Amino acid sequence: MSFYVLIPLLPLIGFLITGIFWPYFKGKGHIVTVPLMIASWVLSLRAFSETMSGPSVHLKLFDWIDSGSFHVAISLMVDHLTAIMLVMVTTVSTLVHIYTVGYMKDDSGYDRFFAYISLFTFSMIMLLMSDNLLELFVFWEAVGFCSYILIVHWYERKPSWVAANKAFIMNRIGDFGFMLGILLVYVVFGTLNYSEIFQKLPAHIHDSINLWSAFNGTTHYSVITVIALLLFVGAVGKSAQLPLHPWLPDAMEGPTPISALIHAATMVTAGIFMIVRLNPIYNASAVAMSVVAWTGALTAVVAATIALTQRDIKKIVAYSTMSQLGYMVMACGIGAYGAGIFHLLTHGFFKALLFLGAGSVIHSMSGEQDIFRMGGLSRAMKITFATMMIGSLALSGIPPFAGFYSKDLILSEAFQSGPTGHIFWMIGVLTAMLTAFYTFRLVFVVFLGKENFSEGEHHHGHEGHAPHESPLVMTFPLIFLSFMALTAGWAGNHYDIVGFLSQSMTVPHPTARPELSEDSLKAISVIVGLVGILLAYFLYAKPSTVPQRMAHQFKRLYSLSLNKWFFDEFYDLVFVKPTIFLSFLLWKEVDKGVIDGIVNGVAEFCQTSAASLRRLQTGQLQNYALVMAIGLFGMVSVFLFIR
């Protein structure tokens, strides 16, 4: 058996042991899952080093579904794209496993939590290693389930299960499109296997489909475009792009380790991974590409504007995740797949760092999440402050931190990508400035300034206590991730990660030179980042009334941002309430009223007509004699009359 099988298998074993025997662990769930996770991480590194030199690996595990001409097997495929993603996923997952030992200590669901993050890691690894669309879809939904069950971890709190339901259902809506895309792929190509699809792609590139044939429509659409867009609907759900994004910020109701692992570094990037994996399909459709690019660009800027005014530390980071995912999707839309994945990887490290840092802050504040009730924490939490600072600089794209290299690559590729490219570049630069601003707003408000809390204050019913640095199990992952946030960008640039990834892709690396020199593009994005940081410094590092006055001045804009562009209210009004209302109405009036009414009506008709007929059966001889006499008289008279 090849060691590749062990990479997903070890976390699965960890899940099974911890999940089945959880009552016996009693707060020791990590002794099984953490070592297995570390082993899986080591093997992923080995897989990465082997792909660097050797060919990609393909292992068939077993035939899954055979029906008629339809065959799907569960297989493992490791190529350059998978290998490099595996390294990031297992690294972050291992660190989150370790961090959890400290963060979830004393939680009543400690062992359960470990079981589920191991199950999640297994599913995520299988998602990356899948070699066909249905296998991808299986683990796509499996990571969604893990996300659901981990968001609902504190199930007694209503916001937890509301958020979990929202996440699952919004993803289901995305998966509805994804599933239809898979069905259409099978109908068109007769296979769901990636390599076979790509082989047959040129033959179908001009195929068209009549979407409205059932309604006698005649308009034909390019079938590749329809496939690409349907699959993209799935990515929109999973990667929290407009308009299926509202679940992601709400998912912050879950414990912070899973926010770092699932809702920042790994699961939410699956949509981008899918687009890159299927890049030949997307390359074949200019329409789909431009939809992808615009969706990403709009998501990036809208999410950034929302993050400006949020007060909850995790929500700010969540909106920044959504915004950065927008960058990656935009990169895919302009064909810069390598740059998109590069940013995905560096983002995975520095965003996991920011979330774990936020978790460290929340941990020390006994559950407080409002940044305006923190302040001055840099004195008590030196390691957390330093590492969060590194993460924030990376997110803001300041050299030499990781985000600078990858974000800049996306921006310069956008600039080169044809006429709309300049617009994408401008949106990207604007978003970069907003990002730097809100990120450092968070840092300054939380770590500098005066303390906006009283020591010993009671939060959420816990015994309040003074802020303190987190234990080593929590700070070690922070330090490790800071190291990655510091070096991953430089390393990716130095060792030409885009060239490495291009071996998994059909598009050549673009060679056209930009009009502005690359150096001046870089300078612009660094300058806007610095401007954002300086603005944040002047507004938030010291007590100031300017933010309040600005909020008052631009009341409408402020309210738009604070209320997240009213997406939730809109969905509630247009989809949720009408569906519930309609269900009740149809049930009461039609199902019970009409359909069952007819059934009962038939029965009642039989009963009443029988009851009235029964009156004839009086049991009195005189009545029968009378009826007989009348009958005889009637018959005789008819007889006489006719004759």
Next chain:
Amino acid sequence: MTFLSIPILTFLIFFPIVGGIFLLPFMKMKNSDTTVKWVAVGITVIEFIASLTLLIGGNPGTFQMQFAEDHLWIPFANIHYTLGIDGISLVLIIMTTLLMPMCIFTSWVGINKRVTEFMIAILVLEGAMIGVFAAMDFILFYVFWEAMLIPMFLIIGVWGGPNRIYATIKFFLYTLAGSLFLLLAIISLYFEGGHTFNIVSLMGQHYSPIFQDFAFVALFLAFAVKVPMFPFHTWLPDAHVEAPTAGSVILASVMLKMGAYGFIRFSLPMFPKASVFFTGFIFALSLIGIIWGAMMALAQEDMKKLIAYSSVSHMGFVTLGIFVFNAQGVEGAILQMINHGVTTGALFLCVGVLYDRTHSRLLSDYGGIAKVMPVFSTMLVIFSLSSLGLPGLNSFVGEFLVLLGAFRANAAVGVIAAIGIILAALYMLYLLSKVVWGKYEPRSWALPDMNRYEWASLLPLLVIVVWLGVQPNALLSMLHVSVTHLLGQVSSASPLASLSGGF
């Protein structure tokens, strides 16, 4: 193959019935309840093991009826006692025998009056249900088909809830009314098909288009009530709500399948032209059923009603898959029948677990039970996820194959059916939110976690839910030959080119 030197199918039909008769003396005995329950467990377990020999002795490579038995029964009308099974009936029989021990375990606490009579009813019902799946003579089939109603009528009417009389009479009369059309069709087939009731030889005939249409409609009325298809479904929520847990499990898991089995066994191979002719009509009712059942489920406050309406939605996938006339659709439909049997059966067992403790099925009486019943909650979550079609668990494969088959036949039909999958997530997560999640508020009742009888009834189903999700081929491989033969019977009679739309 024989079992205790009795032909295996005859054994499977009459062993539980005879076992039930042997239980009769216990009716007068006092304090015999536990003994009777264990005897019933013994009978159903032996029955299950015996049914597994079908797997060993069966040949999956042929579409011929296997384990065939044939004896003349009523000479003047040429009625035979003919038994035989193919891959399709095989999987349904094994599902039936598998679920029966669980029905007895789930009645351990809930049934405490007239225990012996209850067990006899269950055992007789089991024999009759297997008879339905094994009968290859149309009159014999009809006898078992109607015989099933009587024990179920008693199970709901005697051991049911407060409104049991209304529910059981509605159930009985509704199904009986549908069945009369079946009898009509059987008798007219006898005259059209050469004075025989043998199902295999009736399949081999060619019937005039008008007769096909007439007979198809007659059979449709019988089977549509049983499935139940929209708009013949309103007996189902009432029957489920009033039935005891075991009754609900049998009703949902096995009896609903008989309508679909009827379509597969009779309507398609005997009246292929009419089947193709009525495809659009069946599609429409199936799609309405999928969406309608799901929306009704959203509006329910009673757990059993919610699951009952979800059955309408899930069975819509079955009827849809049967009539798309391709391998994925039909195999997916049969897989969905088994999966629905296992998953919905398990969900009713779960409701039974709660009901035994609280005597309430209302969602508003629950909340936060994960706190006090963590193991049970885990089970309920897994079965709910199976029901909403999470990949990796059983139901996904069946639903996916049906969608694939439908999409190939007509893309618009596939798209509408897929909406049902979104709605399934809505109502199942709604159920979980109301029951499992939330703050636990202690009430007058105690909620201990599962006892050993509940373990015995739920754990095997949990294993199957996961196993069929990972290894659906174990089941599909038994179906390939029979389904290919079935599709051959349909397509030889009418070309299907007209069906594929969208391209």
